[in-house]
Amino acid sequence: MxxxxxxxxxxxxxxxxxxxxxxxxxxxxxxxxxxxxxxxxxxxxxxxxxxxxxxxxxxxxxxxxxxxxxxxxxxxxxxxxxxxxxxxxxxxxxxxxxxxxxxxxxxxxxxxxxxxxxxxxxxxxxxxxxxxxxxxxxxxxxxxxxxxxxxxxxxxxxxxxxxxxxxxxxxxxxxxxxxxxxxxxxxSYDAAIQGFYQIAWGFFKKVVVADQCAVVANAAFDNSENHDSTFLALGAICFAFQIYGDFSGYSDIALGTSKLFGIELIQNFKQPYFSRDIAEFWRRWHLSLSNWFRDYVYIPLGGNRQGKVKTIRNTLIVFLLSGFWHGANLTFVFWGLLHALFFLPLIFLNQTKKHLGIVAEHRMIPRLQELFQMSVTFLLVCFAWIFFRSKSINEAFLYIENLLAFSKYKNSSGWPENTKLTIVLLVLFVGIDWLSRGREHPIFGKYQYTKCLLLLLSILVFGVFTTRTTFIYFQF
Known part of the structure; x- marks a missing residue:
């Protein structure tokens, strides 16, 4: 169901x-x-x-x-x-x-x-x-x-x-x-209404953000050799938000549904694309899986208590297992290996726990250094997502080759009809996610009835209902 x-x-x-x-x-x-x-x-x-x-x-x-x-x-x-x-x-x-x-x-x-x-x-x-x-x-x-x-x-x-x-x-x-x-x-009426709000936010992320992005991402990944670099870059970004909206949307619906029954589940996502390094990303992305591997694999292996060599070994093991957990394909293993490699500089520099707080806390605009750190981290994550999304290693490298060919902008007539709308929705979504960082979902707080009504209206207007799509993580 x-x-x-x-x-x-x-x-x-x-x-x-x-x-x-x-x-x-x-x-x-x-x-x-x-x-x-x-x-x-x-x-x-x-x-x-x-x-x-x-x-x-x-x-x-x-x-x-x-x-x-x-x-x-x-x-x-x-x-x-x-x-x-x-x-x-x-x-x-x-x-x-x-x-x-x-x-x-x-x-x-x-x-x-x-x-x-x-x-x-x-x-x-x-x-x-x-x-x-x-x-x-x-x-x-x-x-x-x-x-x-x-x-x-x-x-x-x-x-x-x-x-x-x-x-x-x-x-x-x-x-x-x-x-x-x-x-x-x-x-509890308050718990039930908050559960309903979180369900609504999860549906918005699924049927508006993820399913709109899926059209662009599928067009890019299914036929990468026939698209220019601009569209392939957009396709990679759209897949990043597709899987985020899809999976975190499911988690929000799950958490909201459980609140209806008076049961609290652990939060699974904390605005991961505003992370300033890969270590922070994994403290904000799929927390329940990250913490599971930390507690039942990484720490029993020795964690970071036995020197850098064994810390690196344990990190590699955890990320390779995490990749393999996602599916029986070398693309997932390679995706896990990439994240392990992204982690290595932080281990060598003892920077794995540098960013524990909320970025730009109590500030509307991040500093230039924070903006640069978030941009670099997001690009690294998007690069790794190419392997996660591709059907094979060869297909992933072909995508990257076409992406880095820096081919000139082509006529957008070959792009999906919803591309411009998707870009606008992504900008709005990132803005909402930024303003709600540190909270479980953006409807909490002032004017929550009005915000929920606008959210439901957005779902009806911009949601993708022509096809009933499953959630990506059902395959895992």
């Missing part, structure tokens, strides 16, 4: 009404309703994968108790690896097995052996990367004795499959979400 679908427009009010009118005084029934709604929500994609979601949930639920009850370290580790290993095995099979088959087949062909290996017909379960990471973080936290295993199977199953975050995050932690699922929740 898509957030931007008629099905969801019916689904959400029904669940909301039952939750607060029928089950307001019972945590048990509220959680049961949300769990049933989550399975229904997920089953709309492909009901067959409900069994996989259910098995993964029961596996981690059982293994957590075995870890907690065992006193012998070797047995605790055994149950830890049963859970983590099986979760990663499922993820590897559905997401990466064809990648390894194709890579191995290509390797054999390169040395003269053609054994006729073929890819398997495997359907990728939507959201598997997200709910798998939920389960792994939970089982590790139990093993590390940060939390006790959750005894109520309905509460734990809801933690894993809570529908606002089920298919594209944010990646929640048991230490943050489980306590909220276990305490009484009372209806």
């Amino acid at each position: 898509l957030f931007n679908s008629f099905d969801y427009a019916l689904f959400l009010p029904i669940v909301f009404g039952l939750y607060w009118i029928r089950f307001q005084n019972s945590i048990k029934w509220q959680n049961s309703l949300l769990l049933g709604a989550s399975f229904l929500f997920y089953g709309f994609w492909d009901y067959r994968f409900l069994a996989l979601l259910g098995f993964s949930t029961l596996l981690d639920y059982y293994c957590a108790f075995k870890i907690d009850r065992e006193k012998v370290l070797k047995k605790r580790k055994l149950w830890l690896w049963v859970s983590v290993g099986m979760n990663l095995a499922f993820l590897g099979y559905f997401k990466y097995v064809n990648f390894f088959i194709d890579s191995f087949s290509q390797l054999l062909e390169n040395i003269g052996f053609n054994i006729g290996m073929h890819s398997l017909e495997i359907i990728l379960p939507v959201g598997i990367s997200f709910y798998t990471f939920h389960g792994i973080s939970y089982i590790i936290d139990v093993y590390k004795e940060r939390i006790k295993p959750e005894r109520n199977i309905i509460t734990y199953a809801l933690f894993v499959s809570y529908f606002p975050l089920l298919v594209a995050g944010p990646i929640e932690r048991a230490t943050h979400l489980l306590p909220q699922l276990k305490k009484s929740r009372k209806f």
